[in-house]
Amino acid sequence: MHIGVPKETASGEQRVALVPAAVSSFVKMGLDVVIERGAGLEARIPDQAYEEAGARLGDPASVFEASDLVLKVQKPSADEVGRLKSGSALVSLLHPATNRALLEQLGQRGVTAFAMELVPRTTKAQSMDVLSSQATVAGYQAVLLGASHLSRLLPMLTTAAGTIPPGKAFVIGAGVAGLQAIATARRLGAVVSAFDVRPVVKEQVQSLGARFVEVEAVAAEAAGGYAKELDAEQQDRANRAIAEHIRDMDLVITTAQIPGRPSPKIITEEMVASMRPGSVIVDVAAEGGGNCTLTRPGETVSVHGVTILGPLNLASMVSHHASQMYSKNIQTFIEYVVKDGVLTVDLDDPIIGPMCVTHDGQVRIGEGS
Numbered sequence: 001m002h003i004g005v006p007k008e009t010a011s012g013e014q015r016v017a018l019v020p021a022a023v024s025s026f027v028k029m030g031l032d033v034v035i036e037r038g039a040g041l042e043a044r045i046p047d048q049a050y051e052e053a054g055a056r057l058g059d060p061a062s063v064f065e066a067s068d069l070v071l072k073v074q075k076p077s078a079d080e081v082g083r084l085k086s087g088s089a090l091v092s093l094l095h096p097a098t099n100r101a102l103l104e105q106l107g108q109r110g111v112t113a114f115a116m117e118l119v120p121r122t123t124k125a126q127s128m129d130v131l132s133s134q135a136t137v138a139g140y141q142a143v144l145l146g147a148s149h150l151s152r153l154l155p156m157l158t159t160a161a162g163t164i165p166p167g168k169a170f171v172i173g174a175g176v177a178g179l180q181a182i183a184t185a186r187r188l189g190a191v192v193s194a195f196d197v198r199p200v201v202k203e204q205v206q207s208l209g210a211r212f213v214e215v216e217a218v219a220a221e222a223a224g225g226y227a228k229e230l231d232a233e234q235q236d237r238a239n240r241a242i243a244e245h246i247r248d249m250d251l252v253i254t255t256a257q258i259p260g261r262p263s264p265k266i267i268t269e270e271m272v273a274s275m276r277p278g279s280v281i282v283d284v285a286a287e288g289g290g291n292c293t294l295t296r297p298g299e300t301v302s303v304h305g306v307t308i309l310g311p312l313n314l315a316s317m318v319s320h321h322a323s324q325m326y327s328k329n330i331q332t333f334i335e336y337v338v339k340d341g342v343l344t345v346d347l348d349d350p351i352i353g354p355m356c357v358t359h360d361g362q363v364r365i366g367e368g369s
């Protein structure tokens, strides 16, 4: 079986789907791996490292047209879909809920596609979970980005030039990205607090040395450990508590998401106006519209003296390690789905079934699911 890894073409994407360590494992399995020349350069992985791991280097044509299995980070462009061999397989992030037309095209080309964001969040599939690995990187990077936009120091310093009190960081949404943001802000010396609508995360927040901002009778946990929307009364109580707390914060990191829904709007203009000039908000939920009503996805704006960042693709900014983690996730999936050198599509399998979005010319998920 031939595996192809193209250079990512989406704007700003610096990650690569496979790193040399995974190439070595695939070669040991008897698989042939072709890497597009320069595919790893933006993740600081030279072509030579792939060759030493046993890969062949190729041009885009050989990567797409001669491969039985193509591995990508970002969804393929229309041009890339047209190059995929009929009967081949694709493993990539595909944003299937909002890309029905892409899935139809893949189906029409007879491509079996697996969406990495649909890895079930179960213990067995944990090592394939790209949402977790990339959110971990995003949570870390969000804090560094926010700290670099502050005109203040985060750690407490006692120096001959005087004493600097520690900065205050507030993390809204304590899922995978939020917990990593808490840990990173703590390592930088900030005094950290956090809020989440799932009370179950209180202990996790506290175990990282942060304070959990309690809001009476606010709890919104759905099946699978995810959040659901708050009802109007709970929302009102949460808003009042956040408004009270946020005005004293130097750095706010928001990561709140509800699966299948736009990012909840949590930080209002009034709250921003109450913050000290020079404070910074990093809206990690910008890709889904943002948690702050003033966020402009992909931009940095200054409103009422507060800098609001809406970064897209934070994980790509830490391209080397984000690629390493993505590659390990994808490698574990390939080792699971390839048996004796053959891709085995068992749609009844609890991991393969939910991830397979096109097979035998059919799109396998419903609109908006």
Ligand code: NAD
Residues within 6 Å of the ligand: 120, 121, 122, 123, 125, 126, 129, 131, 132, 135, 172, 173, 174, 175, 176, 177, 178, 195, 196, 197, 198, 201, 224, 225, 226, 227, 228, 230, 255, 256, 257, 258, 259, 264, 266
């Ligand atoms: P996510 O990205 O969907 O959401 C981020 C956080 O935002 C969540 O903690 C959510 O509760 C919170 N949130 C939503 N609305 C909010 C609001 N209005 N105000 C404040 N916070 C709000 O979640 P995620 O980080 O991908 O994961 C959430 C949970 O999923 C985990 O904590 C865990 O329980 C589960 N999970 C399980 C596995 C596994 O078993 N393999 C892997 C990853 C995650």
